[in-house]
Amino acid sequence: MNAQSSIRPAAPVIAIVGATGAVGAELIACLEQRDVPLSALRLLASPRSAGQVVPFRGADLTIEALNDDSFEGVDIAFFSAGATISRRFAPLAVAAGARVIDNSSAFRMDEAVPLVVPEANAAALADHAGLIANPNCVAAIATVALAPLQQRWSISRLSLTTYQSASGAGAIAMEELRQGTAAALADTPFEPQVFPHPYAFNLFSHNAEIDPETGYNGEELKVIAETRRILGQPKLPIGVTCVRVPVLRAHSMAVTIRFEDHITPAQIRDCLAAAPGVRIVDDQATNHFPMPSEASGEDDVLVGRIRTDLGDPSGRSIAMFLSGDQLRKGAALNAVQIAEALLAVPA
């Protein structure tokens, strides 16, 4: 525990960088809904958003333009404005005495920066030096369900195939999905601006750049690296396919887990039923399993379709299906939970 983390006011001053984005709006909602104690909330964004007014706990907060002096007096700063902004301003915030919870990919693979999903590796928070990284949305949602299994049994391989929502690319992508779909239904032309492909009633491989050596895209490589870090298994073999589907704000994924031993679906179900942040939705009789429509707006990661993978002749693999809100557990909620964990640690 370092000097920085011992500054711990009962009601901190909290700042949000990127307050007008999809994750920014969800951070404000999470702080409000969870009654996070704070003495002031500063909403920071680009100069073109400055002056906008946002309601919060009955008051009207005015968006301020982010600048080098924005962090004076700030105790906790959430960053959600992309890696470039984080690289430039997060060190200034730390220097001003704030603890920074960064939702960008800027520091996630920096060994000096803990990468934290509180349900999975809260202990990693003990070692921060002012900066904590919030994981990629797929890694965050997956590890809520994977960490309890990995803590109880030994995972030897993982496979993740995703069904990712528009929200991962921001509010503008959600709007593009809506507008493009309305145009498709009306049979009128629509030119996508955010994505390189039509999105209405379509899906496409995640548009992150492809690594020519592996053929994996940047999103898939993030998921692999971050999942390994959060689970504390730096060499775990993980196969990932990331696909964007026409869903607004919850990610789903088909997950196959190879264990060292034979674990039954019932053992998995029992373990996850007791796990924080997980809700089992696995009703075979009524065909009711995790869906984005039920995960959206929820804090829990929904887990179902738990069964032995018939593709592994050893019988040691379990298949399951998850849905989790990309804006909440995949981003804002996880960041707020990190802040709550920081605030809960006795000074």
Add this chain to the structure above:
Amino acid sequence: MNAQSSIRPAAPVIAIVGATGAVGAELIACLEQRDVPLSALRLLASPRSAGQVVPFRGADLTIEALNDDSFEGVDIAFFSAGATISRRFAPLAVAAGARVIDNSSAFRMDEAVPLVVPEANAAALADHAGLIANPNCVAAIATVALAPLQQRWSISRLSLTTYQSASGAGAIAMEELRQGTAAALADTPFEPQVFPHPYAFNLFSHNAEIDPETGYNGEELKVIAETRRILGQPKLPIGVTCVRVPVLRAHSMAVTIRFEDHITPAQIRDCLAAAPGVRIVDDQATNHFPMPSEASGEDDVLVGRIRTDLGDPSGRSIAMFLSGDQLRKGAALNAVQIAEALLAVPA
């Protein structure tokens, strides 16, 4: 080769049972587009559709009500009206001398009935006794890409995770997706009739009944059994997760193939580039890979994202992503190709 398959007129009389459905309409389109020789086309459907007029090659064809005597003089009958209709009427058609190509699941696992994807196992057609089964759409699309690999190398395991379109549940499901989505965009209530779950901007586990023993649903078990049959590998371990996504008429799937030996992505690409019915769409530089929007209305199965699976430490697994038109290669086109193969065999 039996007596039946030697009846081979140059211009057969063709019948379509279920002519008003989504697959029926696509069968008519395929016969027209492919210039399949025929002397007459009889369109059969339920009594409530009788009397409707359908244009075909410049003429107007009138839908007739299906009855026990519908198959007199018919040489080839396509069935696409569900397993119950096929079980009742396909034997009558065969008895009347027709060769039946059945798109339902009724006879697919009957050892006496060949289950055929012409690109994969055309030789199986030699053994028919009047009835040929057209596979499940996922199995048909997958095996177009898998059979050439399996014929060249040895496949030891498969994993398929699907992104299935509305069309698999018929024209009524496509309409439900459109109407439900329009309602969601307008923020008005919509009660789904076809599916048990909301479909707009949502996805859900395939709604086929779950087998309590394995936890797999009926669709997944069909894909396993039929893929094994078409590939001629009755015990191949196959893991499948079938998911319905809000896409209108093309199925996509993430496929992982474990080979007995090390096969490189370049070898896979070369093999599939030469395979009939496959089009490689695998441009890493522009992030252009198989998508339903480009597979829809096309005959070829699009294959891309070909790479070594990082989840298999042996390095012997290849991951790839496919899209294929559910109504064409997944149903009508495959059936018409079977008819073409039957007509091409010398009498």
